[in-house]
Amino acid sequence: MQLDQLDQATPEQLKQWEAELANEYQTIVEQKLSLDLTRGKPSPEQLNLSDALDGILKGDYRAQDGTDTRNYGGLDGVPEGKQLGANLMGVSPDNVLVGGNSSLTLMFQVMLTAHQFGLAGPESAWKNEGEVKFLCPVPGYDRHHTVCEQLGIEMIPVPMTENGPDMDKVEDLVKQDSKIKGIWCVPKYSNPTGVVYSDDTVKRIAGLGKIAGANFRVFWDNAYAVHDLVDNPPELACVMSACERQGTEDSVIQFASTSKITHAGAGVAFVNASAANLKGFKQFLGSCTIGPDKVNQIRHSRFLPDRDALLQHMEGHAKLLKPRFAAVLDALDQAFSDNDLGHWQAPKGGYFVSFDTRPGCARETVRLASEAGVKLTPAGATFPYGKDPEDRNIRIAPSVPSVSEVKGAMQVFVICVKLASVRAQLKA
């Protein structure tokens, strides 16, 4: 069976393919599999790499500056907590604020502050200007979209290219519409496409502050800063340095966390921003916390004392992740390299493989896979409001299952894509 010329196939040929694939599919359904490619989270083996965290303090709860980390106080973290964030993001510790266990919470809080209270005083609050819009490169991260939706911020999708968001479109939109107050970015190993923003993209993102209003903010979610899967990983240009060169330091706010470095639910999250933005954010934080968990900060900084230790630790993750990604990519190559049933790029890091079906086939592929016992992230999830206009994108997350489970799940996936594609063509 060759599916390389679906558009040219006769109805008879299509029907024959459909029958063969439906038969294959039925065999799989009868196996009653239970596999899951939905969650971008570390496997238990990856979590084991950081089990030395509990007990690492050996009774010494003092931070480097003498702070008793056990007590209340300190909105922005202890010095070694800031240094850990600085090591992770490649920035100055002076511009780092350390939060709790969730960078998503920090992103929500910064957006809430910008929207309702103002990062540069009450008069700078976005809500003062009425309707607020935000640019969302697509496909993107559903949790980012949820933050905007919760706050009533309208999302405008912009397409991703292999160098990052389509910057011509982004710049045009920002110039045309002053209600656009920012853009979500996952600049390295983008969720889900795996794209690393090019140097030119980073420069142009940093330049948005010159063409947008004073309250425009790039939300730079550097979630996969050190999450490489190849030996000579691509380097992401430093957005803050690019901002300094253009005098736009206040226009970008960077986020990161140790969630996919140590224990996903019990890590430390960071904000990197200009002194002015940090001041505005701390004013907000002062109303709703007496400070983050500093004990967990020193646990993490003793576990990962410098950038070398951090990178070495990440090699342990890569070793576990590589064969899982290879299983996904091998299956895709084998099934789709000689036809147009799917498009994807091999990511050099991060947690996902982003797969595009032929138009109108993603939802059906996910449905078929689900009925065959393979859970996939719902089609559309990577788009604002869950609406993929072409119904094409599927996010594959292979980190949690074992290698053989990934292989099994990909066998199912491949058949579901084929079956959905042939059936769509039959209807066309």
Added chain:
Amino acid sequence: MQLDQLDQATPEQLKQWEAELANEYQTIVEQKLSLDLTRGKPSPEQLNLSDALDGILKGDYRAQDGTDTRNYGGLDGVPEGKQLGANLMGVSPDNVLVGGNSSLTLMFQVMLTAHQFGLAGPESAWKNEGEVKFLCPVPGYDRHHTVCEQLGIEMIPVPMTENGPDMDKVEDLVKQDSKIKGIWCVPKYSNPTGVVYSDDTVKRIAGLGKIAGANFRVFWDNAYAVHDLVDNPPELACVMSACERQGTEDSVIQFASTSKITHAGAGVAFVNASAANLKGFKQFLGSCTIGPDKVNQIRHSRFLPDRDALLQHMEGHAKLLKPRFAAVLDALDQAFSDNDLGHWQAPKGGYFVSFDTRPGCARETVRLASEAGVKLTPAGATFPYGKDPEDRNIRIAPSVPSVSEVKGAMQVFVICVKLASVRAQLKA
């Protein structure tokens, strides 16, 4: 020198007292003391009681229900985390949600949800009704006031009695003004008065849900639930049981934390509420976090496995706190029991002694103490907008300094109260 009849004293007598006190005060100023009675936080010795927390897991990161606490997930906490909150608040674990390290953050988040997003769906959001007001028993906790201020909620002070807030006033106000959407309560060892709400007060608080609108919420900050300083501590009636008897379960939301039980900045916080309120709150939480730090939850539950262990642990705190409180109360008794220069009540638990000067003397007392090297919480801090209309209340927090430091600080305090009182009388 006898100050028992300040109102009847002749100007000459007052001048003589002023000179004597000013002389005494000057001697103290020259000692260049540096003492601090401002912070309601545990001392290092108290924090030491919980140092076994780090390392307590010994590599076993599984919760009782099998959850791998290291990974993402679970908005409301693992079972033993809920049980710890239930043990602390005396409620059912089913109605407990476990948060991060800060109950203040939970209070802010619940108020934000109620105000802007609605605890019972979007149409229940307070902001839909325009202006929002909140009742604040005074003196009270400044951080509660800051939450309201941040959210633009108008605060209406209601006086505290020795049984809790003046419930006649509270009920009248709630009946008269539907814009009043709730009341702050610290029901046990109230901050700062140390009052424990009487059974009748608890019953009437639970009854507010019957006379107020559906969106009225009592914020029940049970911060000192097990923080006793006497052998047969007073019992606080269970507000949730009182609500059940009156069918007002949705009208009260309870908060607590281990902050003043284990490590103040690295503990676990709790919400106790009806299923409907928890549902509304979790809907909000889902937009801004992938879940709380569950590792810290199991650390805490293994350290404090049941209510007996919790109460026994608190005896260690009481042992350290009692002599400090005794030092405060002895100094006050000695100086003011035979005159009307100050009023206070000996608290049976909590972290504070609330002291009322004669009208118009609090600010000056705090200023004098500060210049003599004794830091006190700013006068007015215990009132909404920092405005104590009679300028009388001063919050004394003796937990951090050593016993001899508390004694030294109270010597200064007493002289400052006397000097401020005499000078005020001279001007009168």
